[in-house]
Amino acid sequence: MxxxxxxxxxxxxxxxxxxxxxxxxxxxxxxxxxxxxxxxxxxxxxxxxxxESKDAIVHELFRDLLEKHRAATWPLLVQGNNLETNLRVALDKTLETMAPFHEFGPAFIRTAFAGAHSDLSDVHRALEFGLWRQVVATSRPLPPLAIRNDLPKLLWLIQRGVFLFWAYDSSPGAARSHRLIKNVAPVTARLVVLSRMPVVRSILDDVLSLVRNAA
Amino acid sequence: MxxxxxxxxxxxxxxxxxxxxxxxxxxxxxxxxxxxxxxxxxxxxxxxxxxESKDAIVHELFRDLLEKHRAATWPLLVQGNNLETNLRVALDKTLETMAPFHEFGPAFIRTAFAGAHSDLSDVHRALEFGLWRQVVATSRPLPPLAIRNDLPKLLWLIQRGVFLFWAYDSSPGAARSHRLIKNVAPVTARLVVLSRMPVVRSILDDVLSLVRNAA
DNA sequence: GAACAGTTTTGAACGCGTTCAAAACTGATA
DNA sequence: TATCAGTTTTGAACGCGTTCAAAACTGTTC
Structure with a gap:
């Protein structure tokens, strides 16, 4: 080696x-x-x-799946979609890509959340982020400039949340996870629109800086 | 048996x-x-x-720890504290209680997130919720009536998030997790105050109904 | 060719979580 | 006391992930 x-x-x-x-x-x-x-x-x-271990194989599988998800979602992010549509597409594709490996949930979670600060995962992290930057960039109307930079990170975090929910979702066909997505997408989009209002914006800033410092 | x-x-x-x-x-x-x-x-x-299994033992240990956390936190929730203080106390105590078992993170996550709809965990869930209802009830000023009912669920969800973060937090002494708490508490409190404004309130309603349907 | 320093491959072993048939124990019944 | 239906306890086994020394392969150098 x-x-x-x-x-x-x-x-x-x-x-x-x-x-x-x-x-x-x-x-x-x-x-x-x-x-x-x-x-x-x-x-x-x-x-x-x-x-090195069985987990190492799972780790690579997981990375491949994320790559596959990225490749499958990218061409669907055509300009003119609104943010809600783009977000929904990206999240739906996430579940679609992962579907055959639903029972891997716990193993995936381990590999997805562990070692947040490793060397290799940095490169990989950048790739992941690219997708969410594209989600934002192709959305029309464009999100307010003030949050445009941080929005991808928020969306990425939302994806993680949905993924986590799905990983432990035992409802038939992961129906609850799909319902969650159907609800999350419009709420997020609405939040972004309302971020033009100072009160909302200040809170969103708080949350975003929280995300920026933590994740 | x-x-x-x-x-x-x-x-x-x-x-x-x-x-x-x-x-x-x-x-x-x-x-x-x-x-x-x-x-x-x-x-x-x-x-x-x-x-039945080693996991079953871990599960009981985890339940005991939550119970211990509840018992340790309850007397600290004296009337007159503001929401931020109460929330911080409850979250800090969470990490303090779990600290000796940090390396159990992944195992705990499995036991904490799996089987969300089992019979025994319903009883237990109710106990958990009681604590967060107390956090809200003893806070002065009381949170706006409009969200007072759903707020405990939101706080409970926040605790889960912090716990998840901590479980995979490899920073020395879980410093990052403690920093997260220090930031989360005031932001949440501010959000609650601002929920009096219609715009904020409508978004919060969205999020809360999302939580209500999902978790 | 022979000797040599890798790299690759093997096969047996270890300790783990888990299972299970059979033994040992218990207390009530006749 | 003898019998019988539980419950509790045992001990051996199984398959798993993982490790490791030794063997089998390479290709390069004299």
Whole structure:
């Protein structure tokens, strides 16, 4: 693993692909490290040569899913949509992308919330943010200038909240999560519009600076 | 286990007490089911006669901690404090109570968020809410009547957020979590005051009905 | 070729949470 | 006292994630 690139990248990728397919078909508990290795034609110990732990595999899967979500959502963010529509699209796509892995909820939460200040996740964090910046940038009318810069972070936080809710949502078809989105989107949009009023704006500033300092 | 009460309640309690002590001293991973059983003078299998799983023990520990938090916070909620003070006291006590079990974060999150609609947790939920109702009731000046009923639920949600943040907060001494509390309390209080203004109030109503439908 | 320094692969092992059939115990009934 | 239906306790086992020393492979240098 010293030299970053080898033809062992292939093996690593094979392992990853196999794991991802098994995860989707057999679920989390059903996909043991032994099965992943076997299905890849490798020995158990060998799998651990490429991945530190099962969690490490889940972590990569999660990152891939976020990337997939970004790719799927981006083209839908056409100029002219209002913020509510864009937000709803982005949030709906989140659940759609994650749907096959609903039972991974707890594992995902761990990987999503842990190590907020690691090196690799910084790059990744930037990518995530790009999407929410695009959500804001393509919305018409554009949100008030005063909050335009911080709005992406707020939306990102909202996504996290929805994701968390979904991860532990045991209602059939995650119906409650979808209902939540249907409600969250208009409320947020309305909040943004009203942010032109000084009172609302001052509170929003408070909340945003809170988010800025914390997350 | 058919008859709810026996002198085996003693054994169960012994197991629980031992586990709690070991958890605090040896940590989560270090406290294996085998150690718990051994330290209690029982066999491993016997421990499983009383507790379905290790998680079940964690669940009870968590409930006990919430109860402890409630008992410790209640007497501090004297009339005359303003909402900000009361909220801060309650949140600070939350972290103080949980502090020895910081590394349990992920396990606690699972037990705290999972099974939102179970039978036993309803009783428990009611107890939790009581505390936040007290926070509101003892605050002077009393929050506007219009939101007084829903405010406890909002505060409870805020506590959950802080708890979640803390659970994954790896800053030394959970300093970031404490800073978050220091900021959240005044912002919330200010929001409540401003809820007298129609614009703010309408948004708050939106958010509250959102919370009411979701959580 | 032979020797050598990697990298990759193996196979067996460890301790963990969890399960379960069978044994030991309990107290009421005849 | 003997029997019987519980409840409690045991001990061995299973499969899991993970570790690790040793083997098998590379490719490079004389």
């Amino acid at each position: 010293k030299t970053p690139t080898e033809k062992s990248t292939k093996t690593r990728q094979l392992l990853l692909d196999t794991a991802l397919e098994l995860f989707a078909t057999r679920g989390f508990a059903g996909t043991t490290m032994r099965v992943i290795a076997e299905e890849s034609g490798l020995s158990l110990g060998n799998a651990y040569y490429y991945f | 058919k008859t709810p009460t026996e002198k085996s309640t003693k054994t169960r309690q012994l197991l629980l007490d031992t586990a709690l002590e070991l958890f605090a001293t040896r940590g989560f991973a270090g406290t294996t089911m085998r150690v718990i059983a051994e330290e209690s003078g029982l066999s491993l299998g016997n421990a499983y006669y009383y507790f």
